[in-house]
Amino acid sequence: MMPVKFGIGMLGYGFMGKAHTNAFKKIPYIFYPFPVEPELVAICGRDKANVRETAARYRYQKWTTDWREMIADDRIQIFDNTGSNDIHCEPCIAALKAGKHVIVEKPMALNLAEAWRMYRAAREAEEKGTKHLVAFNYRFVPALRLARRIIAEGCLGRIYHFRSAYLLDRLSDPTAPFFWRLNKERAGSGVLGDLNSHAIDILRFLLQTEINAVMAWNHTFISQRPGPNGDNCPVDVEDASMLWLKLTNGAMATLEASKVATGYKTVWRIEIHGSEGGLAFELSRGNELQFYTKSDPLHLQGMRTIHVTEPEAHDYARYWWPRGHGLGWEHYHIHMLEHFLRCIATGADVAPWGATFADGFRCQEVIEAALVSGEKGGWVDINHTQLE
Template sequence: MPRKLNIGILGCGFMAKIHANAYKKIGYVFSASLVEPELRMVYSRNESAVKRTAERFNFQKWTTNWKDIINDDIDIFDNTGSNDTHYEPTLLALKAGKHVIVEKPLAVNLQEAREMYDASQEAQKNGIKSMVAFNYRFIPALRLVKRIINEGRLGKIYQFRSNFLQDKMADPTVPFSWRLDKEKAGSFALGDLNSHAIDILRFLLQAEVDSVMGYQKTFNTKRPDQNGKQLSVDVDETSLLWLEMENGVLATLESSKVSTGYKAMWRIEIHGSEGGIYFDLTRANELQFYSKADPLYLQGMKVINVTEPEAHELFEDWLPRGHGIGWEYYHLYMLEHFLRSIVMGTDIGPQGATFYDGLKCQQVIEAAIMSFEKGTWIKIKDILE
């Protein structure tokens, strides 16, 4: 019999919708699922929004006080709120003995992330699991990249390049939101997009960052609020990072919110002594792989379809080979991993992102901001972990 787990979700926005959808599907997409997630309660400050969300996804209850979720009979506290709502509710939920998944980036700053990590360690002593929602770890193509690297097919890795590019904010009339307020978001292109790149870099290379050089720019320093009043933007619209990894790999990570023409394009390229990789989020059911092991006359980037069951468990009993999955599935697969870890008592890492991973990512974000402010390279070991 699958175990029933009551879910409470903080937030009613984009991620709350994606997570609620995933919980509803887990039971039937994974035919051998050991869990039956129950959408118990949802929170938003806005009563009409939370009522709409509760009805749409069939939550049992809704509330405009997030503490109600923690005080209710929930097993899992799913924090999909704005970045500034990650810290306090997450600490309280862990203290109350709830398993917690929190959206990325873990926190608004390193100090908060450190406290959240410490709290997760304390809770773990009582069997409480915690995870950061770095969903891209669950893309089949990137799992295959990890395997190709582990099998030594890239040889000695030299360079890792990531360009995560969106264009919504290229329009100066797009209104102000919490994402453009440093106090609420921490940073923008850096924390929202490059946080994914930092996490995937650490995940794929299984190596830590040694030092960081960062540069950022904000082109639209004022944005109108809903009433047309101009507000100051104090976060980055573009973020450029050079990273020297402890294993000698050089990584260049670019993220931008003003890359006209790209809606949500994420390109990752990895170059090693024996081969190269090219991944593009807009064509995520395939991967390009170049191998020097091929005879010279056949060498070139070759397209691999990543929908073979051998490449990813998801293709074992849900979709037949060759039938691609879409963006929402990375969250579905991530949340299934989280719930399975709870029921089986297995580790969140190394496949899922732990609060330690969230903390390490936040450390790089902090170093990048420091580097931008000082105009120098920052050694990770020199800043508080």
């Protein structure tokens, strides 16, 4: 059967616009035969010259500086929002109301009120068969899929600890230029929403539990950055964040995020400890999972390294290269968008493997509570708003 064409409208042409476009191009031949053929119809951005150049480079059929044109275009069935956080809410809601399937980058919204509006629009659209996805791509790392399986099978026993450290140094230089993620009006928060949102989501995904309360320390070490006109721009979001969490399953969690961790380009380490074993994952060694179990004889006990590339054993490995050949960062976006396209084609649920707008809202609840805690101090309970 010939694949069905789905037109793509992409809002944003930067880092994530490139990653998502790359994924759409590769999906049909990597997952061949695939029921969907993504068609790059339109790309949108603020800067006319840049978006025009990007459209030509990525081979989109047209470009625009007004996202409303893409909502009105009947050739577009999928609206992919990779823009800054301040333009997540209105375009996504408009696209959902127009019957378009929607992908939105994380964090889902600028604040919790926007996230609630987006979730409600998604629920109404879902009743008509419209799909929605928040781009938490790390749910599609084969090693983390294996971690979820190990935990679900009870190999770690009762979970005691979840520990995450997401550390970068790209802002450790005081002369690093000001950009939108350093502005609260456009970003909502700093590393809390940019990096720790990933940790919040992957905690919920791996442990299949919720977060009951949070205590946070958010801090800005460098309060001014060079602006585009040679002036200094004030930084009003955090460049480092520490969260302490109480989980529904009784475990305790710590989530650290920083963009001033001098010497680290991108390090994300996750550790999980339970009564019967432990796990550790590091993004820079993304094809490996560390696993310990008490069931080993005492003289053999210790963290073992599982190379997660066996096609018969690990999610997505069979689509790529022979055993022992690793995958990289781009592949997690490819897997995520393949899953979303396949769900559209087959009518399957995006959850639990993909993050829906419900997951995005749950993440935003924690971010909002962490901002309150960081400002006022102390523990802040998570309300767990009833989601229909």
